[in-house]
Amino acid sequence: MAETSSDLSVHDLNASLRQKKDAGRKLLVCYITGGLNADWLDMLYILADAGADAVEIGIPFSDPVMDGPVIQESSMQALANGATPLSILMQVEKEEPGIPLAVMTYYNLVYRMGEERFAERLIQSGITGAILPDLPIDEAAGWIETGAAHSLSAVLLAAPTTREERLNEIAAKSKGFVYAVGLLGVTGEREELSESASVLAASIKSRTETPVLVGVGISNPEQAKKVCQVADGVVVGSALVRRILENRSKQEIGAFVKSIREALD
Amino acid sequence: MATDGIDTDTKSHLMADRLQNGKFGDFGGMFIPESLIPACSDLEKAFYEAFADEAFIAALNHLLKTYAGRPTPLTYCENLSEKLGIRLFLKREDLTHTGSHKINNVLGQALLAKRMGKKRMIAETGAGQHGVAAATAAALFGLDCVVFMGEVDVSRQALNVFRMKLLGAEVVPVKSGSATLKDAVNEALRDWVASVETTHYCIGSAMGPHPYPLIVRQLQSVIGKEAKAQFRDLSGDDPDFVVACVGGGSNAIGTFAGFVDTKSRLVGVEAAGGAAMHNGIPGVVHGMRSKFLQDESGQILEAESISAGLDYPGIGPEHAYLGTIGRANYSYVNDEEVIAAFRVLSETEGIIPALEPAHALAYILRAVETGEIPADASVMMTLSGRGDKDVAQIMEILEL
């Protein structure tokens, strides 16, 4: 029995992150762009080995309005390599990195496939969470329901400009974790941690037991550590993808992720 | 006279009644990053308050009259009418200050931006007409102005780029994606996500997240309101056909707004390479559910046409709706037909049109030939802008 339940939670974003948070661990979620290069799937294992608690796989979209230059570049490169939602999901289906997987993409790709089919297809590939930054809660009712019916966590985002009543609703309805957008702006590395990151994380934490992770702008171990004085964890994207785009070695990338892990522990 | 000035009634006529929670039927909505939600909600509120405020409307109408040059005339095209065997009328938006209908929208939005205390205004532009209009309004109101423009368009509309700079705006060339209008919209949205607290995003067409399609429609409806009254003065009747070109759809929706509750047949004309109504399928991009050119996975395709202003792979949501319910029809024309129409209007009427409204005329020329527009029909076409900006491009093509 015990074995089965822990087995399940290995794959389930919602259960796994919640369990680890309750056990006092700070959470590290890493973003990579699916299909970026020939051996991108290796990254899943490198990230898991380096101490990531989950991986967000970006399904590249032609018009990524929430993304800065680095993830725009990785998305265009992946699209040029012929990556499609189905090609990425089919590749992931064969992998067992031992940590939960989520996708991050834009709603049009979901809408095109159909919410129901998209959710089924994710679960079939062993993916248990989805982040859609251009689907705000007002438009997400159907998607949240579809996700729930398939045991797929619809992760919702909150921003520094989000007002009280909306924050309540987002905190209550987000599954897996609440994605606190750490600053006003698109994805990308920043020199300084924005003041708004901790303020927003604290505000969401006062409303829910669901883990609250700060993403967008988290660039190094120091920033991760600082924001986790309040937040339950961080999402690291551009800092990692930039290193992949620069063709850094797998050891170096693993070491970078490990340095964040160590800062959080 | 009572027909002067904009239509302040956002509720009563047919089109507005269809708006439910930011949607026109299944289309529209507010599909934007969470950071922008409060800004769009505030804008919606400010818009309804401003439209109910007599002082605001008076200020806007004063500007439209004394600064933009409204009302614009309705011109009967005697020569071309005779040649075609129809009665053709042009609504002359080309005669406004800055040379296109875009001025109607930016004056209203700049006034709204001022009212909301914003200090900075950003805009996207394709042909550069909206960019020039936005830079103009920003200069007038003392707002900082940044215009995003695809790199491809920067080179094919060099004169408009220089105009914007003369007006004090910063022009940012956008290199990402296809480096045209859709990418300029992406970049403007990215800027806005970061600058939303101080900045108003002045969208240039009847597209984007709610409340933009509504605001832009309402600000452009002055075209249709004037044209309807002018046409009735001349003929005692409404036109059989009302025709306008469609990029995002602002001059067309503003025109249609005046005629949607009449018997007139409404026709929107897209560029063949950007015919979202014909070749597009429902999707969610740039904050709205509408029709978009896209591949089988949902990646957005690049539009391609001779006119930068119609190089958009989508269409405003109200058009998607009017097309779906059959109240308006949408057609498309190719570059060759457009160049022919451009020449016809220049040679027979002494009016050099912008390439965008030359699409509307190209449709009319073809529809007369095929009998889709029958002999003696009355046709009201919106001439959305003048051709100055396109002359250099046409010179290269024609080698006269």
Ligand SMILES: Cc1ncc(COP(=O)(O)O)c(C=O)c1O
């Ligand atoms: C003269 C003119 N007409 C039409 C358009 C297309 O825009 P819309 O469809 O919003 O009227 C443009 C856009 O640049 C334009 O410059």
